[in-house]
Amino acid sequence: MDEKELRAVLIETLLDIAPEVEAARLRDDKPLRSQVDLDSMDWLNFLIALHRKLAVEIPEADYARLVTLKDLQAYLGGKLR
Amino acid sequence: MERPRIIRKSAGDLPEPPHLADYAAERAAFSWQRARSELAGLPGGGLNIAYEAVERHARGERAGHIAFRFLGNNGAREVTFAELSGLTNRFANVLKALGIAKGDRLFLLASRIPELYIAVLGSFKNGTVVSPLFSAFGPEPIATRINLGAGTVLVTTASLYERKVAPVRSQLPTLRHVLVVGDDGGSADIPGTLDLGRLLAEASERFEIVPTRPEDLALLHFTSGTTGTPKGAMHVHEAVVTHWATGKYALDLHPRDIYWCTADPGWVTGTSYGVIAPLLHGVTSIVDAADFDAERWYRILQEQRVSVWYTAPTAIRMLMKAGADLARQYAFPDLRFIASVGEPLNPEAVWWGLEAFGLPIHDNWWQTETGGIMIANTPAMDIKPGSMGRPLPGIEAAIVQKGADGRLEMVDEPDRDGELALKRGWPSMLRGYLDNEERYRRCFAGDWYLTGDLARRDADGYYWFVGRADDVIKSAGHLIGPFEVESALMEHPAVAEAGVIGKPDEMVGEVVKAFVSLRQGFNPDDALRRELLGHARRKLGAAVAPKEIEFVGVLPRTRSGKIMRRLLKARELGLPEGDTSTLESGG
Numbered sequence: 173m174d175e176k177e178l179r180a181v182l183i184e185t186l187l188d189i190a191p192e193v194e195a196a197r198l199r200d201d202k203p204l205r206s207q208v209d210l211d212s213m214d215w216l217n218f219l220i221a222l223h224r225k226l227a228v229e230i231p232e233a234d235y236a237r238l239v240t241l242k243d244l245q246a247y248l249g250g251k252l253r
Numbered sequence: 254m255e256r257p258r259i260i261r262k263s264a265g266d267l268p269e270p271p272h273l274a275d276y277a278a279e280r281a282a283f284s285w286q287r288a289r290s291e292l293a294g295l296p297g298g299g300l301n302i303a304y305e306a307v308e309r310h311a312r313g314e315r316a317g318h319i320a321f322r323f324l325g326n327n328g329a330r331e332v333t334f335a336e337l338s339g340l341t342n343r344f345a346n347v348l349k350a351l352g353i354a355k356g357d358r359l360f361l362l363a364s365r366i367p368e369l370y371i372a373v374l375g376s377f378k379n380g381t382v383v384s385p386l387f388s389a390f391g392p393e394p395i396a397t398r399i400n401l402g403a404g405t406v407l408v409t410t411a412s413l414y415e416r417k418v419a420p421v422r423s424q425l426p427t428l429r430h431v432l433v434v435g436d437d438g439g440s441a442d443i444p445g446t447l448d449l450g451r452l453l454a455e456a457s458e459r460f461e462i463v464p465t466r467p468e469d470l471a472l473l474h475f476t477s478g479t480t481g482t483p484k485g486a487m488h489v490h491e492a493v494v495t496h497w498a499t500g501k502y503a504l505d506l507h508p509r510d511i512y513w514c515t516a517d518p519g520w521v522t523g524t525s526y527g528v529i530a531p532l533l534h535g536v537t538s539i540v541d542a543a544d545f546d547a548e549r550w551y552r553i554l555q556e557q558r559v560s561v562w563y564t565a566p567t568a569i570r571m572l573m574k575a576g577a578d579l580a581r582q583y584a585f586p587d588l589r590f591i592a593s594v595g596e597p598l599n600p601e602a603v604w605w606g607l608e609a610f611g612l613p614i615h616d617n618w619w620q621t622e623t624g625g626i627m628i629a630n631t632p633a634m635d636i637k638p639g640s641m642g643r644p645l646p647g648i649e650a651a652i653v654q655k656g657a658d659g660r661l662e663m664v665d666e667p668d669r670d671g672e673l674a675l676k677r678g679w680p681s682m683l684r685g686y687l688d689n690e691e692r693y694r695r696c697f698a699g700d701w702y703l704t705g706d707l708a709r710r711d712a713d714g715y716y717w718f719v720g721r722a723d724d725v726i727k728s729a730g731h732l733i734g735p736f737e738v739e740s741a742l743m744e745h746p747a748v749a750e751a752g753v754i755g756k757p758d759e760m761v762g763e764v765v766k767a768f769v770s771l772r773q774g775f776n777p778d779d780a781l782r783r784e785l786l787g788h789a790r791r792k793l794g795a796a797v798a799p800k801e802i803e804f805v806g807v808l809p810r811t812r813s814g815k816i817m818r819r820l821l822k823a824r825e826l827g828l829p830e831g832d833t834s835t836l837e838s839g840g
Contacts, residue, residue, distance in 0.1 A: 190795070191787030205544065206412065206436075211389055211795040212545050212571070212729070213761055232575045236546045 178249055182241060185221045189214050200241040228252060256604060256638075260613050264633040268589050269509075271632040273502045276643065283646035285680055288498045292533075300467040302493045303341060303377035306532035308462070311338035315508075315535045323367050324541045324553065325438075330367060334535070337374070340453070342460035344375025347452045348406065351430050355380030355463050358402045358473060361518070362386045362395060362409040362418070365527075365542045368434045368449060369518055372408045373528050377471060377490075380463035381406075384473040384485070387519030387731070388413060391794030393741060394483075396421040398475045402485055402687060403427045408449065410434050411441040417794075419445075467491035467680075473687060474521045476621040477734030479723040485687030488624050493529065495625035495647075495681035500530035502645050503617055503629040504561055505590055513539040513553065514563040520731060521621045522594055525681075526563055530625075536561075547575035551583040558587040565595040567729040567761045569602045569614060574760075580609035590632055592617055595730020596762045597718040600638035616641050618718065620704060621732070622696070624681025628716050640715040641708075649676035652710050653701060661698040670719050673708040674701040724818045726755035728763050733797055735818060741792045742767055742799075745785055747775040752808045752816040753799065756825055767799040768821050770807055777804035 173181075183195050186208070193208050205215065219238070223230050228251045230238075238244050264274040273279050293309045295301055310316065316335040323330045332340065353359070359376045361383065363369045376383045384402050386395055395417055399407065405427055409418060414433055422428070422445065432449040435441040440450045465471070472488040500506045504526070512531045516522035531538040539557050543549060545568060554562065572580070591606055591614045598616040606614035617629035618641035628650060630642035644650040652664040652671035664671040675682075677700050685693045696703055707719040726733040735753035742751040749772045755763030769785065771777055782802050789798040809817040823829065 187783070190790060191783040192791040193787075209389065209391070209416075209790065209795045212567075213764070213800065214795055215544075216571075216760075217800075232547060233579065236548055 173252055175245065175249065178245055178252070179241070181225060182222070182244055182248075185218060185225060188221065189218050198241060200245070203239045204241055204244075205239075222248065226252065256600075258637060260603070260607075260636040260638065262633055262635055267632055269505070269507050271505050273505070273631045273646070274633050276631075276634060279502075280646045283498075285494060285498075285647055285678070288647065289494045289680075292494065292497060295462060295464055297464055299464045300490045300493065301377060301462050301465045302471055302490050302496075302529060303374045304462055305493050305497070306529055307334060307338050307341055307374055310334040310532070310535045318535060319537045320532060321367070321370060321538050321540055322557065323365075324539065324543070324557075326543065332367065334532075337371075337532075339458040340371045341375040341378055342458050343453045343456040344371050345378040345460045345462075346456040347432070347449070348376065348379045348381055349460075350452075350456070351406070353379065353381055353406055353430075355465070356382060356470065357405045358382045358384055359406040359408065360384045360386055360399050360402065360404040362388055362390075362407060362413055363434065364388050364410070365517065365523075365540050366410065366434060366438065367540075368408065368438075368453075370528055370540070371453075372432075373518070373524065374532075377465075378460060378462045380465050380469065382470045382473055383524075384475065385519050385524055386475075387517060387796060389519075389794050389796035390417070391790065391792050391797065392417050392421045393792040394737065394794060394797055396424050397737075398483060398485075399425050399428060401475070401482060402473050406430045406432065408432045408434070411436045411443060414443060414446060465490050468684070470684075472524065474524070474621045476521075477725055477732045477737060478692070479725055479734065480736050483734060483737065484689060484692060486621050486624075486683040487685045487687055488681060489684055492525075492624045492681035493533065495679055496525055496530045497533045498647060499626040499629075499645060500526070500534050502631060503626040504530065504563060504592060505632045506531065506534040506536050506561060508535055510534075510536040510560045511539065511558050511587065512536050512561045512563070513541075513557070513559045515541070515550075515568060516563070516565065516595075521624070522563075522565075522730075525625055545571060547572055547579060551580055554585050554588060555583040559585075560587045561590045561592075562588060563592045563594070565730045566593055566598045566602060567595065569593060569598070569605070570760050572609070573602065573605050577605065577609040585610055588612065591615060592629070594619065594626070596727050597639070597641065603636060603638035613638075618642070618706075618716070620706070622683045622702070622704075623675065623679070624683065625679075627675060627679075637711075637713075637715050640711075640717050642716065643714050644716075647679055650674070650710075650716065651676070651701065652708060653698070653703070661701060667712040668709055670707055670709050672722055673704045673706045673716065674698075675704065676700055677702050724754070726753070726763050726765055728755065728758075728765060729761040729796075731796065733765055738765060738767060738789065738793060738797060738799060739816075741789050742769060742785065744792070745788050747771050747781060747785065750808050750816070752818055752821050754818050754822040754825060756801065756822075764801065765797070765799040766801040766803065766825065768803050768805045768808060770805050
């Protein structure tokens, strides 16, 4: 899966939880939760859905590092490689 | 593993002698007049929350003591009581200069930033009534509440303003000023708003508190009912007596404490116990602006040397999910008391506290209308895990039932279910619902305030939560009115009718689930479900919008046309549907 495809999966997963998001307006380098209205449960569901879709383990200890789309891409990209 | 049903405690085992050591004796000796006399009162007569919380200490020996330590992503900011006095005076002067008077309503919409705390206390000084909004609300709940409360001022941040207020600004006719804090804490230059940072910098640090009387309105907390619009619960300056007494008995605050209340000031806990109560006791409060994160929280408890921690079941369950091993990587030698509120704390969570922190977690009970903690597990008392504890000094509780003739009957026998009621007269009891006298009257039967919660009392006087008497949804400790969610869904052209329930959830208690029937010509497919979900989230915000939407052919209604949410819930849970004789349609 290349970077572009991974980003597409991220966006698609996000839209399942928050369909109101205008994907074109998202900034990859800004905290996702400051751009999108996600409560704690949405955020948890988002990470769980990514874990299921990509078959990648995301230990809870790593959650704090996953703040921006860029963080998620780098983290998940590294695990998929 | 089989666990004992009681965790034995005694005052002698505690590192700090507890304020409530002898339950019966303290209750017998307690009176609200005596509690009131422990506070100063305004020098010229009267009572003001901000005077008790800030000025009393700023003029005394705790002037240089740290009142708040704000943790942000870019380091900490400490504010002493003396500094807090100056900052809140500046804010009061800002209001005064804008022509905001005593009794005007100020709304707050912000995350846990210093300006929010300054605004709450500065408003009290100006006699201005404070109404906190949850920053995860969408534009619609925000507009509804500001309009119901006839808000004249709003304090918010740049990004919240742009995302949530600007779209509905034209629908807020009473709102005269919006004071904005930049997202980085700095200045904000947005058309139609004022830059709060600049106004504060230009304002004087001296202010004479507007004389408020004990019965003057101080806080307006919106809460959700089953039907109709949210209710604005009115609280007065005298509530400070309850905040003080419960900070003493239920949270056991002592001068040396470092205290952390994790509740957001957008809700009543974050106001009564995140702002007011710790200041009254002159203790240092930790405020963390960041969202929940298990490791971050453990680090805060350890590094900030938190001694008293007031949190919520949802957060505790999220910590449990991360495992006790993670907790044990940290050390909490200073932590001596943990309390929880928002929804009943399951016994496993009480025990888990012992595993992770070496301390049980103390559940307590209260609600927006009561303004402060009413029933609690206090430090020196035996804990029965799963119970909310016993009534605090000054609080008389009972289990009641409506008899056949509509009259109230006391349920004196132990272990019988009924409605939890409280004898009126404690200082932080609501004084009314804004513009809704009739709804307020319905909360009382004679001298008893009816809480809407079903509970039972055991032979030892401990209270146990049973359920809500109405259809209100409790998610992550917050009440969500199904009607508000249904109304937002009905605004979508595809929706014919909507019924909203709380679906039990291990983590947050209940999640909002909507059952929707469609108008002719619309297909119940995934694309439409996403569209409805997006529609609801845009209007209501993530905290209120449904997490799940299910299409149904027709919703069950009573003959009088009311949607039978109870039946929807029974079906969702696979429970017997009970008496359906009043049903209009079988769905």
